[in-house]
Amino acid sequence: MKRKISGLCIAIGLAMASSAVIADELRARANAIFAAVPTEAPEIEGNILTPEKVELGKMLFFEPRLSSSHLISCNTCHNVGMGGHDYLPVSIGHGWQKGPRNAPTVFNAVFNAAQFWDGRAADLAEQAKGPVQAGVEMSSTPARVVATLNSMPEYIERFKASFPDEADPVTFDNMAVAIEAFEATLITPNARFDQYLAGTDDALTSDEKEGLALFIDKGCAACHAGVNFGGQHYFPFGLVTRPGADILPPGDRGRVEVTNTASDEYVFRAAPLRNIELTAPYFHSGAVWDLEAAVAVMGTSQLGTELNDEQVQKITAFLRTLTGDIPEVVYPVLPVSTATTPKPVDMIDY
């Protein structure tokens, strides 16, 4: 009896050790593919994040007078209280026009290799200049923006403090650089998955760990890797099977418009999946509201795999562990308009 018990103990001990080995192995695999969101904003080449510049960037991010209507700010579509976007299939812009694609989250966007669904902006500063000028978004011009900023003495002072070496710091480019500086602070560390990566085994449930293993083994991680679980490379949407026109509208041909290369037709950036549970609806078309459904679409279109319900649920459960701490943002107090501030454009035309 004594021997039997002792044998049982050994067996249990081995099983536990073996289970621990498997657990460590999964973590090691995960650490080789992914990385945690840092707790501090990353360094940006050519854009030192001074407190003055970050604060100015925050003001500009919330500044509706960067739009010609004085209604729309960056935060309108990249709402810091709503997962860094707007919970809309496509955004509503100037004159209530619809944007062409789903607004990506601003959270952790600094970790993407390039910006926009087609990667047409090299960085966040370049990105910031797009919507300000787009006719369907903020519908302004660089000249109008500079005139607006120059009309408010507080902005002039803040640009001087943010770009102390420049003789004429109030520029459209510097507006974008300051916005980039603020956006670089909008990161979401401490997700349960990141705690797991760091060694806290019980940060994930067993279902979530199985979801992680499936995410790697089924091939999701081939495109969705790194700090941001995506945002680095471009792939045809419909790598294996092209999804329906409701999800992949034929009129939006993706990255081919940027590169003029035939093989880039219907090519889009692999979406970053950090905080994915906060960023419905999904895909560049914003056509799918349900995360489970989006995972299933990815299985068939990109992997050629019909994921069963249990697999979809486990992968989705895992994806929900990518939600980090939302950055605290104190609403900035914007300077008052002056007599020389360009007036909002006549709204009667819209």
Add this chain to the structure above:
Amino acid sequence: MKRKISGLCIAIGLAMASSAVIADELRARANAIFAAVPTEAPEIEGNILTPEKVELGKMLFFEPRLSSSHLISCNTCHNVGMGGHDYLPVSIGHGWQKGPRNAPTVFNAVFNAAQFWDGRAADLAEQAKGPVQAGVEMSSTPARVVATLNSMPEYIERFKASFPDEADPVTFDNMAVAIEAFEATLITPNARFDQYLAGTDDALTSDEKEGLALFIDKGCAACHAGVNFGGQHYFPFGLVTRPGADILPPGDRGRVEVTNTASDEYVFRAAPLRNIELTAPYFHSGAVWDLEAAVAVMGTSQLGTELNDEQVQKITAFLRTLTGDIPEVVYPVLPVSTATTPKPVDMIDY
């Protein structure tokens, strides 16, 4: 010689004493007519401001899903970073429609006797229900709002915590009560004028004090008095001389639509003047951008007085001392939509 000097000293001493008496007299007159903005939110009858309710109210104030488009929140038109309003003549709402009147500031609105330019809402809770339902503003319905809130478990929990004695706390009325609780905290104490009222003589310059004296002596204070310098009573716009149709559009007949009383034609609330330098453009029509111009219009239309440039400038300089400390607002993190959250209405129709 000694006697002469001593006589001169007495004269100077008397002049100083007399100047001090005049200064104290002006302050005493001001204290009899006006009152400082308190440093703490006031008590509201029937609405105890618990931290839970104020926080819920803040979330709802920033909640664009209270609008059927999911684009427009209270903060869109009553922007806490822009003087509590939107710097627009009239607001832009659902489908890019224009509202009928200039959006009043939310700051210190709790001190108004009633809400809206025509006083049609008795309090902030009643007010909050208006724009949510107005077709040109947020274009939602009480049923849609309740369905939206009930679709997110965090809101249900927060309504329970905010209204602990109610069996079914997630109601349209309680939404409004919570918003009122938050808005009651949006007060701006410590204006230079309030420091002056409390006894700090050099909080105002001599020009500003002369402006204060003019504000009282010319009759402005007859309508613009109390904590909020207005917001208590209703007067015909054009009490003496009706302003032009650009400022008083004939199609908006004011309070008569509320009271059905002929004498209320073109009657509007005396605008509260706290933070007036932050709330251009002016009047219910939002037709006048310049504060000096608005003061001059008031002189002719309400007082029958052609104020000269110096008087206008001094009164305006005084009005600029009514700007208080802007409340610090941490952007709320809103719950994520769920499968049962009503979707944004189809935007194609607009």
